[in-house]
Amino acid sequence: MHSYSTDVSRLKIISKIGTASFLASILLINFFDTIIQKIIMWIPYLDKTPYISSLAIFGCIFALFYFLFDKVLWNVTVKGISVSKTPDLTGEWKGYVVSKCEGKTTKTDVTVEIEQTWTSISITLKTTASRSRSAAASIFTSESQLVYYYFNVPRSTTVESMHKHYGVTTLNIIGNSKLEGEYFNCPDRGTYGDIFIEKVQKVH
Template sequence: MHAYSTDSNERVNIPFYLAAASILSAWILPKFLNWIGLSVPWWFDAPAVIGFYGIYYKLFDTLFWKWLAKVGIIQTPDLNGLWKGHFLSSYDGHTTQKVATIEIKQTWTKMCIVFRNGTSRSKSMTSSIITTNAEGIVISYEYQNEPNYDTVSTMQIHRGFTRLTLSTDKKELDGEYYTGRGRLSYGTMRFTKT
C-alpha cells in the first residue's frame, strides 16, 4: 500500500487528539498501577506517552476511522472492498462494455487500488481523495498497467490516470480514465460495491 493525500483537515486535527489522549493515558497509568498495588520502575513510565500514542495511532489508522466515517465524523470515506462493474474504451470506439473489478485496500493513511479485467491488471502508484468537491467525493489515482501474457501484442506495460466520483450513498464509483504513451486510450468506467 502507498500513502494517499486528502484535502480533509483530519490529518492535522486527529494527531492532536491522539496526542492529548496519550498524555491523559500516561498520566492515569501510574495512578492505576498504584491503585491495583503494582510498583513499576521509573523507566516503565517514562516512555508511556510515546507508547500510548503509537498504540492509539495504529488503532485509529486501521479500525477507529472506519467507524467514525460510517457515522459521518470522519470525512475520509471507507472504500475498502471489491467493486464490480464495466468500462468502455476508445480502443474499440466505446462500443463494448468490458467487465472489470476494482479491489481497494485502505487504512486512514494508506491505500492500494487494483483494477482487473480479462486482459490486464493495474495497480495504483499514487492516489488522492478530495472530500470538498461540489460533484461529490472524488478518488484519483495514477496506475501502472501490466497486460496478461496472452493479450494482443499492441498491449504493453503502460501508465495511466483514473478519476472516479463516489455516489452519495457510497455504493457506486463512476468516472473516466486515460492512458499514457504506449497505449493512448481513454474511456469511462462504472463500479458498484459488492
C-alpha cells in the first residue's frame, strides 16, 4: 500500500486525536502515578529530566490512537454520519474495460481489488492478459473522483506487442457500489478507454 492525497483536511482529525491522547495520558498518569514513579526511579537519569515520562506516555497513547483510527475507526458510521468524509472504497470490484487503440475497440472483463485505510491505499486491476497496480493516488471528495497512476505488467502468456507500461486512471465514485471513468497509458502504446466496475464484496 502507498499513501494517497485527498482534498479533505486531515488536520482537524489529527488535532482531535491529539486532544483525546492528552486527556487519556492525564488520566493514566494520575491513576498509575505510584507505578510510574517507581519505573522512573529504576531508569538512570530519567528522574532528573522533568516531564519526560509524561511526554513519553502521551506519545505512546497518541501513536496507539492514531493507529486505531487509521486502520479501524476512520470508516465507522454513527447514525448515518461517517467519522471521516473520505469515501471507503475497500473491496473487490468487477466489470469491464472498453479499450481503443489504432482504430480498434475491444471489451475486456476486469477484477479490481482495493485496500484502503485513512492514509493508505492499494488498487490492483487484473485481466487475463495483465495486472496493474497503483503507484500514487488522490481522492477528490468535492468531485467524487478517484485518480491514480498505475504500473502495468503483462502476463507471460500474452502477445509480444504488450509490455510493461505506465498509465493514469480517473474514476467517478457513484454511490457506494459503482465506479466509472476512463484511462490512458504511455504514448508508445497509445491505448485509452473507459472503465465500468461495481463492488462485489467488501474485503476485510
